[in-house]
Amino acid sequence: MDPSLFTSQSPGDLVSIETVWGKDYAYVPHPLPPAWEFPIEVWPLLNEATNRLSLLEGIGSTLPNPGLLLRPLRDREAIRSSEIEGTYANPRELLLFELKPRESQSAEDPANDQREVLNYRRALEHAEQTELPLCLRLLRELHHILLTGVRGADRTPGEFRRLQVAIGTKGRFVPPPPHLIGDLLSPFEAFLHRKDRPYHPLVDCFLAHYQFETIHPFADGNGRVGRLLLSIMVQQACGLSKPWLHLSEFFESRREEYYGGLFGISTDGDWSRWIAYCLKGVASQATTTVERCKRLLNAREDFKNRAQAIGGSARLQGIVDGVFESPLVRITELRDRFNIDYKTARTDVEKLVAAKILAELPDQYPKTYYAPEIFAIAYEGLE
Numbered sequence: 001m002d003p004s005l006f007t008s009q010s011p012g013d014l015v016s017i018e019t020v021w022g023k024d025y026a027y028v029p030h031p032l033p034p035a036w037e038f039p040i041e042v043w044p045l046l047n048e049a050t051n052r053l054s055l056l057e058g059i060g061s062t063l064p065n066p067g068l069l070l071r072p073l074r075d076r077e078a079i080r081s082s083e084i085e086g087t088y089a090n091p092r093e094l095l096l097f098e099l100k101p102r103e104s105q106s107a108e109d110p111a112n113d114q115r116e117v118l119n120y121r122r123a124l125e126h127a128e129q130t131e132l133p134l135c136l137r138l139l140r141e142l143h144h145i146l147l148t149g150v151r152g153a154d155r156t157p158g159e160f161r162r163l164q165v166a167i168g169t170k171g172r173f174v175p176p177p178p179h180l181i182g183d184l185l186s187p188f189e190a191f192l193h194r195k196d197r198p199y200h201p202l203v204d205c206f207l208a209h210y211q212f213e214t215i216h217p218f219a220d221g222n223g224r225v226g227r228l229l230l231s232i233m234v235q236q237a238c239g240l241s242k243p244w245l246h247l248s249e250f251f252e253s254r255r256e257e258y259y260g261g262l263f264g265i266s267t268d269g270d271w272s273r274w275i276a277y278c279l280k281g282v283a284s285q286a287t288t289t290v291e292r293c294k295r296l297l298n299a300r301e302d303f304k305n306r307a308q309a310i311g312g313s314a315r316l317q318g319i320v321d322g323v324f325e326s327p328l329v330r331i332t333e334l335r336d337r338f339n340i341d342y343k344t345a346r347t348d349v350e351k352l353v354a355a356k357i358l359a360e361l362p363d364q365y366p367k368t369y370y371a372p373e374i375f376a377i378a379y380e381g382l383e
Ligand SMILES: Nc1ncnc2c1ncn2[C@@H]1O[C@H](COP(=O)(O)OP(=O)(O)OP(=O)(O)O)[C@@H](O)[C@H]1O
Pocket: 084, 085, 165, 166, 167, 168, 173, 213, 214, 218, 219, 220, 221, 222, 223, 224, 225, 226, 259, 262, 263, 266
């Protein structure tokens, strides 16, 4: 790491270290909160972000079924956050893998990436459901879920690192040496619990994201665990009824600024640029999510009408509703869910195919159906 890039404004210290790649410097951040005043010119961005977030909460909290929105949001976040780290699975692959997980046959097998993305989705669900407050134990649990069963023996799921790591090509940024991790994480955890907050709670979330990434407490998976934590922190800090807001899509689309913003704090103490960037991300993601939610609600209404027009039994309506939360449909699964015989379940599916609500997914055995219109809205831009 180039020590000449770090100015006197840097909110941390450089320490020299011996590594497997030779002598280097590592960066040790000071504990939060920083000696930084929220700049007046960033207020409009904060207002915009909180207004957009309120609109999102408004529409989300009145949904007849929150799963309608939560399911695509979780899938999208898992795919995008993993994508930032070079792990790829499209929605179709993710959903099919979930129906039928399989062991990978080689390091190049796409099942490796599919498992990691599915793990991310599961970690997100765990974070949403856990009774634990935001704490180090929860972070280790999330890391464990994320990295269980994936390739690479050195990933030590659920454990803080005992190795020196570096981020980016040529060790652009070198996080603290491993023996300091414990000392850095204690005040970090205290900051997560802190009641007297000098900044707006949303701002605290982004300070915490910087601090977590800079400490880089795990050998691997820090980017993803940090973004999982961010989603949950935003929900709690802003009093959202559900985690409606995720930022990986924004970070992915402006990745250079994401990395540059984090680096700029360490080198120059440029908190303002980072916070402004993140607040723009909140406004942008909240707006996109509200739009997606409205389109999903319209599609739901339209499907209900179409199901009604074909004699819509309560069961047909139930199948249509289920498609929003479990986007892939199999006849045997309907048979079991509604406790009906196979023939009746097949007739229901045929009716929904004739009404152009469901379509068969090509090349799948057993036959698998999906709702193309829902898919197009929920997973727009991800195929
Ligand atoms: N200069 C920086 N300072 C602090 N954190 C950074 C910096 N640049 C990038 N990051 C964070 O580090 C993450 C990538 O870290 P790294 O390449 O070490 O991956 P990792 O720890 O293996 O995590 P994952 O497998 O989830 O990527 C980025 O997604 C970002 O959140």
